Amino acid sequence: MGLEKLGYLTGLTHDMGKAARDFQSRVCGETDRRVNHSSAGMRWLLEKGRAGKSSKYLAAQMAALAVGCHHGCRCDMISPLGHESWRDHISSEGAKKHYEESVRRFFAEVLPEAEALELLDEAAEETKALHQSLKRFDADPAQREFARGFVQRLLFGALVDADWTDTACFMDGQPLPERESDTARAALWTELAARAEAYIGALPERHPIDALRRELSGRCRDAGKGAKPGVYRLCLPTGAGKTYAGLRFCLQAARSVNARHIFYFAPYKSITSQNAGRIRETLGSEYVLEHHSDFIADTGAEEQLYLARSSRWEGAPVVCTTMAQLLDTLFAAPRQNVRRLAALPGSVLLFDEIQALPLRHTYLFNLAVNTLAELFGCVVVLCTATQPALGGLKHPLRLSDGCDIIPDYPLLFEKLKRVRCDASRCRGGAVSIPELAELVSGLSDEHRSVLTVMNTKSGAVRLYDELKERLGGDVRIFCLTTRLCPRHRSELLCEIQALLDDGRSRVVCVSTQLIEAGVDMDFDCALRSLAGIVNAVQTAGRCHRHGGGGNGVLYLVKADEDLSYLPELDEARIAADDLLCIMPQDTDWLGISAADRYYELFYNRSFCKSEMEYPARGAEGCRVRLADLLTENEQGVKALAANGNVPPGYLLRQAFGTAEGIFESVPDNGISVLVPYGEGRELITQLLSGETAPQLFHTLQAYTVQLGHGELKRLGGAVYTTLDGAVNVLRENYYDGHGTGVVFDPLPLEDMFQ
Numbered sequence: 073m074g075l076e077k078l079g080y081l082t083g084l085t086h087d088m089g090k091a092a093r094d095f096q097s098r099v100c101g102e103t104d105r106r107v108n109h110s111s112a113g114m115r116w117l118l119e120k121g122r123a124g125k126s127s128k129y130l131a132a133q134m135a136a137l138a139v140g141c142h143h144g145c146r147c148d149m150i151s152p153l154g155h156e157s158w159r160d161h162i163s164s165e166g167a168k169k170h171y172e173e174s175v176r177r178f179f180a181e182v183l184p185e186a187e188a189l190e191l192l193d194e195a196a197e198e199t200k201a202l203h204q205s206l207k208r209f210d211a212d213p214a215q216r217e218f219a220r221g222f223v224q225r226l227l228f229g230a231l232v233d234a235d236w237t238d239t240a241c242f243m244d245g246q247p248l249p250e251r252e253s254d255t256a257r258a259a260l261w262t263e264l265a266a267r268a269e270a271y272i273g274a275l276p277e278r279h280p281i282d283a284l285r286r287e288l289s290g291r292c293r294d295a296g297k298g299a300k301p302g303v304y305r306l307c308l309p310t311g312a313g314k315t316y317a318g319l320r321f322c323l324q325a326a327r328s329v330n331a332r333h334i335f336y337f338a339p340y341k342s343i344t345s346q347n348a349g350r351i352r353e354t355l356g357s358e359y360v361l362e363h364h365s366d367f368i369a370d371t372g373a374e375e376q377l378y379l380a381r382s383s384r385w386e387g388a389p390v391v392c393t394t395m396a397q398l399l400d401t402l403f404a405a406p407r408q409n410v411r412r413l414a415a416l417p418g419s420v421l422l423f424d425e426i427q428a429l430p431l432r433h434t435y436l437f438n439l440a441v442n443t444l445a446e447l448f449g450c451v452v453v454l455c456t457a458t459q460p461a462l463g464g465l466k467h468p469l470r471l472s473d474g475c476d477i478i479p480d481y482p483l484l485f486e487k488l489k490r491v492r493c494d495a496s497r498c499r500g501g502a503v504s505i506p507e508l509a510e511l512v513s514g515l516s517d518e519h520r521s522v523l524t525v526m527n528t529k530s531g532a533v534r535l536y537d538e539l540k541e542r543l544g545g546d547v548r549i550f551c552l553t554t555r556l557c558p559r560h561r562s563e564l565l566c567e568i569q570a571l572l573d574d575g576r577s578r579v580v581c582v583s584t585q586l587i588e589a590g591v592d593m594d595f596d597c598a599l600r601s602l603a604g605i606v607n608a609v610q611t612a613g614r615c616h617r618h619g620g621g622g623n624g625v626l627y628l629v630k631a632d633e634d635l636s637y638l639p640e641l642d643e644a645r646i647a648a649d650d651l652l653c654i655m656p657q658d659t660d661w662l663g664i665s666a667a668d669r670y671y672e673l674f675y676n677r678s679f680c681k682s683e684m685e686y687p688a689r690g691a692e693g694c695r696v697r698l699a700d701l702l703t704e705n706e707q708g709v710k711a712l713a714a715n716g717n718v719p720p721g722y723l724l725r726q727a728f729g730t731a732e733g734i735f736e737s738v739p740d741n742g743i744s745v746l747v748p749y750g751e752g753r754e755l756i757t758q759l760l761s762g763e764t765a766p767q768l769f770h771t772l773q774a775y776t777v778q779l780g781h782g783e784l785k786r787l788g789g790a791v792y793t794t795l796d797g798a799v800n801v802l803r804e805n806y807y808d809g810h811g812t813g814v815v816f817d818p819l820p821l822e823d824m825f826q
Contacts, residue, residue, distance in 0.1 A: 078195040085113035091177035092170035111167035112174040114140030128196035138228040145405040146728040154711025214703035229413035285313035292317040296324025302472030310613025333419040339428035348392035361388035385415035399737035417448040425589040431683040435467040458606040461671040490616040491624040493661040502632040509538035519596040521579040552583035556813035559774040601631035604644030605670035647674040701731040742780040
């Protein structure tokens with residue numbers, strides 16, 4: 073980033089307050105009294121920086137905010153109510169009491185003040201150069217101010233990570249970690265690229281489509297050679313082999329820029345786990361770090377190594393993690409998140425199934441990715457069959473020239489077209505669940521395997537129950553929702569896959585949209601309850617995936633489902649309904665033009681425009697927009713002026729603390745409940761007997777279901793608490809291990825153990 077002097081200055085001054093005698097007494101064990109040690113450096117930097125030019129004050133602001141907050145979260149420069157909360161850090165009685173003594177002793181015993189002032193001047197030259205770099209965003213002031221604040225978050229994260237790492241190494245008697253040389257890293261990427269070529273080249277061609285997949289994968293590999301930092305798109309039809317194609321591009325891009333890491337981000341833990349396994353098989357387990365809450369490391373030394381690596385995203389060249397983990401790293405307040413930020417600059421970032429990015433995160437994602445690509449030297453790849461139109465928004469994604477890795481992708485969609493879409497049943501009123509069951513039952517008579525995707529858990533369960541009454545005993549029926557714990561879901565997916573591969577059994581699977589992205593299954597026929605057109609495309613990707621047996625059919629049906637509590641999905645359904653009305657009946661609803669037109673309608677809906685701003689409530693109930701708080705902060709600046717103060721010029725003005733305290737990568741949709749499924753029964757017994765080992769809690773995550781507050785209320789006494797109310801447990805007869813998971817009416821004993 074060219075901010076070496078600024079980083080050095082921040083590191084030197086962050087513990088200036090420890091020079092006070094009272095703090096030294098605490099260090100020596102003479103007292104337990106806490107002493108404010110972070111405000112002294114913050115105050116000194118601001119006082120010395122304010123006397124200089126704007127570039128010097130910016131350097132002082134950036135360093136001071138990191139120093140003053142390094143044991144907490146970033147504070148607001150200007151709050152939404154116009155309060156400059158950073159001043160509280162340096163004006164409290166505890167901060168004032170030791171300031172003069174801390175400064176005097178620090179410069180007497182650590183380094184002369186003249187050297188620190190010279191370092192501040194050098195840091196000012198760096199921020200002056202940074203200001204010049206930010207001019208590329210002058211046409212978009214919001215992007216420019218976001219990038220400036222994001223650079224400060226990187227500085228803050230680097231300080232937190234350095235402080236924690238240094239302390240851990242000191243306490244453990246270990247040397248500080250050393251970053252590998254550029255030469256060693258270049259050699260590693262060459263080796264990993266060769267491993268990938270050998271592994272992928274040896275894969276057998278088992279399906280008619282495999283030859284084309286191999287060709288596309290090779291084109292992606294060639295496109296990665298000579299890649300430069302920027303934002304690229306990999307748009308390939310579902311089932312075209314995006315995992316290997318994307319990996320080959322990323323490995324060559326990593327060689328081109330000598331990247332620090334390759335990151336693979338997916339929207340769901342299941343996809344992350346599935347594709348991390350493929351990448352491990354391709355490159356070797358020692359080169360891949362898989363990081364998400366469902367991943368369980370071995371106990372002992374292996375577990376400690378995993379925790380050390382995952383807390384910093386260091387120690388492995390390839391990191392496979394979830395979009396939620398990334399979003400927390402970019403925007404959330406807790407310091408354990410911001411530590412990982414320093415691993416991103418100079419890396420290759422692949423975002424799989426980017427169409428699953430929630431509306432609420434869209435603007436913030438665009439602003440961050442633009443900064444990562446244009447200031448932090450990242451190569452960014454957006455991978456999906458249905459590329460969202462992120463470049464045409466209020467805060468647009470800045471795509472690189474020649475951004476499409478496969479430029480002729482529209483032709484590929486025609487060439488790889490394996491499924492046609494029948495939307496005729498969407499033109500009337502809503503179809504009831506019994507009517508839908510009758511339709512699925514008829515399709516099951518015609519096809520060996522049928523997939524039906526519903527919008528809601530309740531809709532899926534109701535349809536499953538109806539089908540059990542209608543279909544004969546020779547049909548295997550499955551229901552996949554988040555009312556199943558992760559282990560149960562995983563086992564059912566494996567069972568379904570085995571039945572589909574075997575080809576002798578008739579299979580009907582009813583699922584929510586959790587099956588739509590990244591699940592490599594191949595059904596003969598599919599039906600989708602109307603939502604967004606992109607949802608239809610994703611469901612179609614689970615039908616005739618490998619191109620065998622003629623053309624598949626996806627039926628779109630306007631099912632009778634209440635989406636009022638799922639507003640984003642409801643808006644998607646309205647946009648799709650509008651699309652079906654305004655475009656000709658012979659439109660290819662799974663084609664590129666339909667998806668592009670759908671996104672145009674969807675993003676222009678008033679709800680969507682508002683939601684992308686990330687609206688929320690701040691202090692004292694005031695309404696805020698995170699996209700404003702982290703950019704120009706117009707709300708805070710106006711409030712500051714109304715309070716009689718003069719707003720600063722182009723310097724830091726964001727409400728960092730408010731925004732980062734509000735931000736959620738995953739909405740709080742309910743309560744975690746342990747369920748008695750399989751091994752989970754024994755683990756719950758261990759927990760109730762008093763065992764509280766961290767490994768036990770980690771293993772129990774595979775037997776946990778997230779229930780909404782309404783669902784929890786319906787269950788009533790079926791959920792009880794343990795460990796002083798910290799853990800919720802579902803009673804034995806409220807989990808159907810042979811059906812839909814959590815149920816709201818108790819099961820008969822014979823059904824539980826059959």
